[in-house]
Amino acid sequence: MKNIRGIVFDLYGTLYDVHSVAAACDTYHPGRGREISTVWRQKQLEYTWLRSLMGDYVDFEQATRDALVFTSRQLQLPLDDAARLALCQEYLRIAPYPEVPQALARLQAMQLPLAILSNGSVNSIRSVVAASGLEHCFQHLISADSVQIFKPHDSVYLLAEQQLSCDRSELLFVSSNAWDASGARHFGYPVCWINRAGNAFDELGQSPDHVVQGLDQLADWMEAQQHTV
Template sequence: MKNVRGIVFDLYGTLYDVHSVAAPCDRYHPGRGREMSALWRQKQLEYTWLRSLMGAYVDFEQVTHDALVFASHHLKLPLDRAACSALCQEYLKIQPFPEVPAALARLQAMALPLAILSNGSVNSIRSVVAASQLEHHFAHLISADSAQIFKPHDSVYQLAEQQMQRHRSELLFVSSNAWDASGARHFGYPVCWVNRAGNTFDELGQSPDHVIQGLEQLADWIAS
């Protein structure tokens, strides 16, 4: 086994499919759900970065709400308060990618403590993980709320090192988001990038230590 004494996962887009909200969006605006979901996610990310730069932190649930309001206005898709609230609730129960439950079980069987480090609020993380009934796999659920700023700021990545009581060099950080993988690598974590869609890694002066196409490959690589 490689020198890995714990694994830290990103949540959104890595373990859980953010576009599982496309189907609920489609119920309100038939045929526009995927488009709405894509813009919603894009603005959600942008707002975390912009608020971090502005020093104007709000929790992830507020960011998610604001991004949805923008998306509906921009796409000229009417969304009343009740519908907006209902769709935000859908973000609290997004679905894991199909391979995730089995992959987590394999990694847990290797006696490796598993953690989630997410920009999600404490409530968001717990709600998503509980809805999928995967909470028993994780020793730590760690929120950017504790740092009052969002990834990719170093102070967020530091939270996992502190809570897991392991040096960053011993914790493998796993993310499907290239910007997040770059931030974690800059902080000093060894990084595994999950590239399900065949994307190009961001040019931010960092490179992942390993690339996989799905989490089912992670346990094989660690054990090799």
Template sequence: MPITTCIFDAYGTLFDVAAAAREAADEPGRESFAEHWPKIAADWRAKQLEYTWLRAVAGRHTDFWQVTKDGLDWALEASALDDRDLRERLLQLYWELSAYPEVPEMLRALKETGKATAILSNGTPQMLEGAVRSAGIEAVLDDTLSVESVGIFKPHDSVYDLVGARFGCARDEVLFVSSNGWDVCAAAGYGFQTAWVNRAGAPVDRLWGAPDRVLSDLTTIPEIAA
């Protein structure tokens, strides 16, 4: 089935989740944080995702902003950093995450060929709006779809259902793109065509689906979707 609709995960896929910690580490007066930022960024992301899965399994949903704050608090404590100003700065920067450099041109190319484009994310509508605006990609996205409309995090099927409900497309008309291996595997099992942006060179997750394509970045997405 030809691809009509290209759907992207947000955090780690279009937006660099390490950017907040990296940028804070470069600011004057953050020398002590600069020594720790890679570990804190990795711990923050790991706990952020872990908390979404645990809350989904337990049926105890809260929004992604709360999960993001909780994950950061764990990461800072794990590195023995108790700095309220640093915490607030990191959270502020998370609303302004940098897009990966190939993102704007890739999305423009998709729109020029008539593809529908959207984000499907755990993020809240407000978080996604801030990231999209900061990256300057509003004009090349048709929509941002948030799990908040169904009240459960990925990889629950009801999240992937949002795509068909919004765009009226069959599952096999969708190219779903994510940097999260578990997200791509679940989307493949759901019936989407999939591309995994495996920036870290990780093994494929052993789940109920597998990615159709494995990429190192997003550059070739327009060719895949053509």
């Protein structure tokens, strides 16, 4: 993969830990925070896929709010309007995985443009990145909002190719979400899958080009690629 001219990252679950909201959830229902977070995230994903199939787009923030309402009802753990608002605000400042800041700095040193391509709204992406102080790492923050449909639709992956003015074969796509990695590989990106949890890859007819356990290992691999003659 020596022809790589840029790296495109997924945001949620890849650079940032969506379950960092579990502590805030726990303040409303002690001992149930992780459970709330898990159901919330799964339903959030389902709503993006279902909205795309239905042709009934709402932005990611609305999908996130709707998923939290469902979660509260499904688990029979009441959350009033103030609690729902507070938890949705927490989603705008989820924490990066511990290795991410240093790994991004190493990747930046390779003089490759770094971009985020996310189902998040423009506001969501900017808020999350700004809260962690990592804005300086990225040349492009790209949202599915501009095409009014969510990944893994091809039109979302096309946005990064257009924004970075590179052929898809020259952009490494990085995601921890196997469904997203599959969508990007189907579109034509070379793909690195970050498999922190040791999961099996989805059976969607695609395979990642490279698998790592964290972003630091991606930086190791990229550095080795640059030094290989």
